[in-house]
Amino acid sequence: MQPKTRPIQRFAEAVSKCxxxxxxxxxxxxxxxxxxxxxxCAKEFMRxxxxxxxxxxxxx
Amino acid sequence: MRLNVAxxxxxxxxxxxxxxxxxxxxxxxxxxxRSYAFQAAGSPVFDVFNRKTKxxxxxxxxxxxxxxxxxxxxxxxxxxxxxxxxLDIKRHFPRVLDFGANSCNVARALAADNPDxxxxxxxxxxxxxxxxxxxxxxxxxxxxxxxxxxxFNENGQMRVSRHVLGDAESLPYEPALFDMVLSSMSLHWVxxxxxxxxxINRVLRPDCPFIGAMLGGDTxxxxxxxxxxxxxxxxxxxxxHVSPLADTRDVGGLLQRAGFKMLTVxxxxxxxxxxxxxxxxxxxxxMGESNAILGREMGALSRDVLLAADAIYRELHGNDxxxxxxxxxxxxxxxxxxxxxxxxxxxxxxGQINLKDYLENK
Numbered sequence: 020m021q022p023k024t025r026p027i028q029r030f031a032e033a034v035s036k037c038x039x040x041x042x043x044x045x046x047x048x049x050x051x052x053x054x055x056x057x058x059x060c061a062k063e064f065m066r067x068x069x070x071x072x073x074x075x076x077x078x079x
Numbered sequence: 080m081r082l083n084v085a086x087x088x089x090x091x092x093x094x095x096x097x098x099x100x101x102x103x104x105x106x107x108x109x110x111x112x113r114s115y116a117f118q119a120a121g122s123p124v125f126d127v128f129n130r131k132t133k134x135x136x137x138x139x140x141x142x143x144x145x146x147x148x149x150x151x152x153x154x155x156x157x158x159x160x161x162x163x164x165x166l167d168i169k170r171h172f173p174r175v176l177d178f179g180a181n182s183c184n185v186a187r188a189l190a191a192d193n194p195d196x197x198x199x200x201x202x203x204x205x206x207x208x209x210x211x212x213x214x215x216x217x218x219x220x221x222x223x224x225x226x227x228x229x230x231f232n233e234n235g236q237m238r239v240s241r242h243v244l245g246d247a248e249s250l251p252y253e254p255a256l257f258d259m260v261l262s263s264m265s266l267h268w269v270x271x272x273x274x275x276x277x278x279i280n281r282v283l284r285p286d287c288p289f290i291g292a293m294l295g296g297d298t299x300x301x302x303x304x305x306x307x308x309x310x311x312x313x314x315x316x317x318x319x320h321v322s323p324l325a326d327t328r329d330v331g332g333l334l335q336r337a338g339f340k341m342l343t344v345x346x347x348x349x350x351x352x353x354x355x356x357x358x359x360x361x362x363x364x365x366m367g368e369s370n371a372i373l374g375r376e377m378g379a380l381s382r383d384v385l386l387a388a389d390a391i392y393r394e395l396h397g398n399d400x401x402x403x404x405x406x407x408x409x410x411x412x413x414x415x416x417x418x419x420x421x422x423x424x425x426x427x428x429x430g431q432i433n434l435k436d437y438l439e440n441k
Contacts, residue, residue: 030382031357034389044387045394048312052395055308057315064313064387071386 029075037070126270126373127323130247133268133371134218140367141182141222148225150365151184156349157409158184158263159191161292164413165206166195168288172258173211178250178279179265180215181367182225183232186239189213190231207237214240214257217265218247222367250278258287266293267324268371276337286418289339295324295410296346301396302359302405306380308395309388318376330410339414340421347409352402356392357385359405 034041044067047060140147162185177185188194189207207213217223220243226232232239244251248269260279269275279289303321310317325333331344353359363369380388397403415421 025361027357027361030385031355034357034386035355038393041386041390041393045390048308048387048391049394052308055311057312059312064383067386067390068383 033071033075036074037067040067040070043067128268128270128371129373130270133367134247136364136369136371137219137367138221140365141219141225143365144225146365147182147222147367150362151182153349153351153366153407154181154184154264155188157292158188159194160347160409161185161261161263161290161411162188162191162194162206163196164290164411165189165209166203171209171211174257175210175213175259175261176250176252176257176282177213177215178260178262179247180217180223180241181219181264182222183215183227183239183241185261185263186213186215186237187226187229187231189237190234205234205236207234210237212238212240214242216242216244216250218244219367248275250275250282252282254281255284256282258284260287260289260291262289262291262293264293266291267295267298267322272325273333273336276333276339280338280414280416283416285416286421287416289414289416290412292409292411293325294407295330296326296408297406298324298408299405301392301403302356305356305388305392305395306384308391309384312391313381313383313387319372320370320375320380322370322372325410327410330412334412334414337414338417340417341413341415343411343413345411347411349407349409350404351407352398352404354402356389356403359403 040063044060044063047063048055140150177183180186189210190205192205193202194206195203215223223241223243227241248271260283262279266272266275276289283289299321306320307317310320327344327346331342334342334344351359353362392403
């Protein structure tokens with residue numbers, strides 16, 4: 020049997036609290052999507068991830 | 080000295096002719112004995128998908144009965160659209176094969192009341208009335224028997240029998256056994272599509288149709304591009320996450336190669352909106368449609384990539400209301416087994432009426 024809330028659902032819920040940071044990161048990648056390389060938007064991503072980590076901590 | 084001059088006068092071609100003549104003759108005689116390399120009918124199959132993985136994914140998905148029923152919306156919709164095509168064939172089919180039956184979605188669609196959605200038409204009986212026996216064949220036993228107790232199995236007209244296939248890509252039936260073959264949403268996992276289509280052609284009686292539908296073309300291009308960008312930005316490289324799929328153009332050629340006549344190929348896009356990309360991935364998993372490409376990266380996607388992919392998906396493809404769309408491109412195909420009394424195209428240049436005049440005077 021599957022647990023009541025799967026990890027992916029908790030993950031999705033935490034991510035949904037960071038839509039502002041996600042939009043900034045998304046815009047950064049999509050702005051020039053033919054020339055994406057590793058860590059092109061590392062700064063924006065770290066901000067998104069910090070937000071996600073805080074949200075995930077809060078929901079537990 | 081004189082000999083040297085004579086050699087210089089001799090032109091290269093004439094000089095070469097004599098020494099070359101005997102070997103030339105020899106190759107000619109050798110060629111008569113040599114057996115040529117040839118391409119057999121079973122040409123090499125390039126495996127794309129891991130069959131074992133796919134089988135496991137489908138077994139697992141079907142084992143969670145409720146979730147898998149909830150995620151059946153796409154398969155039910157496509158099955159209904161496949162069965163709708165039967166309305167145009169005024170014929171009774173004693174024995175029909177449903178190849179790659181999943182959880183018998185086609186049988187359910189056939190048993191549905193009033194299959195014709197046109198409100199101007201009178202209420203029609205279920206399509207099951209046209210069929211005496213339906214053989215539902217699939218390699219995943221759990222999926223096949225998931226809904227074996229539901230009422231659509233006993234509809235009074237059509238007998239549904241289930242057959243678990245040992246191998247998802249071979250049809251263990253005698254030639255000319257079936258009066259129709261249906262296939263809905265399973266051919267896109269077949270490695271050897273030309274071979275399977277040829278086998279389907281073989282099990283059909285003359286002048287009997289094959290009606291199929293599978294995912295193809297730009298299916299899930301949103302997910303594909305979002306994951307590619309996220310992989311590239313986060314990890315500096317990418318791994319395949321969405322299957323390579325047949326294109327609409329290829330399907331006509333494949334059907335023709337398998338020996339089908341009077342082909343019809345058409346495309347429908349079904350766009351489904353999801354709250355986020357994770358809901359889409361969960362549903363794909365519950366459908367048993369997870370990634371099974373050979374040479375994919377093992378293990379789950381890392382959270383970093385998931386996080387990045389969701390942000391990119393929203394930015395690149397997202398709707399204004401905050402949902403994300405996923406495109407499923409369904410390729411429908413109809414082919415008929417060859418028969419002598421079938422309508423055939425007239426020879427070239429045999430037309431008597433100028434189409435231009437006809438259309439202009441209309």
